[in-house]
Amino acid sequence: MLSLLFNSLMASATSNVPLPEVNQASSPLAQMHDIALPEKVSSLPIAPGYWILLLLIILSLSWIVKKVLKKYRYHAPRRTALVMLNAMDSNANTFASEVNSLLKRTAMTYLPRQSLAHLNGQPWFNWLDKRLPHKHQGVIGPLLFKRHQQKGLTSEDNQQLLALARLWLANSAPFEQVNIANNNQQQIPEAQC
Numbered sequence: 001m002l003s004l005l006f007n008s009l010m011a012s013a014t015s016n017v018p019l020p021e022v023n024q025a026s027s028p029l030a031q032m033h034d035i036a037l038p039e040k041v042s043s044l045p046i047a048p049g050y051w052i053l054l055l056l057i058i059l060s061l062s063w064i065v066k067k068v069l070k071k072y073r074y075h076a077p078r079r080t081a082l083v084m085l086n087a088m089d090s091n092a093n094t095f096a097s098e099v100n101s102l103l104k105r106t107a108m109t110y111l112p113r114q115s116l117a118h119l120n121g122q123p124w125f126n127w128l129d130k131r132l133p134h135k136h137q138g139v140i141g142p143l144l145f146k147r148h149q150q151k152g153l154t155s156e157d158n159q160q161l162l163a164l165a166r167l168w169l170a171n172s173a174p175f176e177q178v179n180i181a182n183n184n185q186q187q188i189p190e191a192q193c
Contacts, residue, residue: 075172077106077109077110078106078169078170078172081103081106081169082169082170084102085099085102085162085165085166090155090158090159090162091155091158095153095158095161095162096147096152096158099144099161099162099165100144100147102165103128103165103168104116104119106169107127110174110175111175111177115177121145122141125140125144126141128140128141128168129141130176131168131171131173131175131176132167132168133167136164139160139164140161140165140168143157143161143164
């Protein structure tokens with residue numbers, strides 16, 4: 001109990017003691033100001049290097065888009081021919097003639113008419129073989145030639161011709177120019193027969 005009395009006396013004694021007055025003008029704490037923050041750095045105008053980089057990126061992207069669109073447009077006749085080929089009836093008697101006509105029309109959209117229109121028979125079959133994979137070469141010619149024979153093509157032959165025509169149209173490599181001089185030499189012996 002004595003300690004309780006002592007604590008209360010001490011508390012009352014310290015609260016009654018007046019604090020010395022501090023001169024507000026001479027106090028260093030009173031003279032302090034708030035922290036001055038620097039002005040925000042603007043992101044504009046962007047440095048010239050970034051403008052050049054942005055210009056190079058835009059030019060590169062536009063060049064890539066132009067190339068992709070050009071390639072897409074270049075292959076549009078092939079895609080259309082594939083749709084037409086898939087719409088054909090492979091059991092029809094005129095299927096081989098329709099396929100031959102479709103392949104020639106497709107080729108003439110890519111190459112000059114005068115270089116392809118005159119191709120018939122073996123020169124035409126040889127040119128068709130150039131666009132087929134090596135293991136499938138030499139097959140499309142006999143199948144297309146069979147269309148002129150009395151028996152014609154069987155349903156298996158028609159399915160094989162359909163598969164070869166799809167392979168030929170699916171080839172996205174650029175079309176090779178036909179060498180007219182070689183084709184004329186090949187046709188001369190046929191004309192002499």
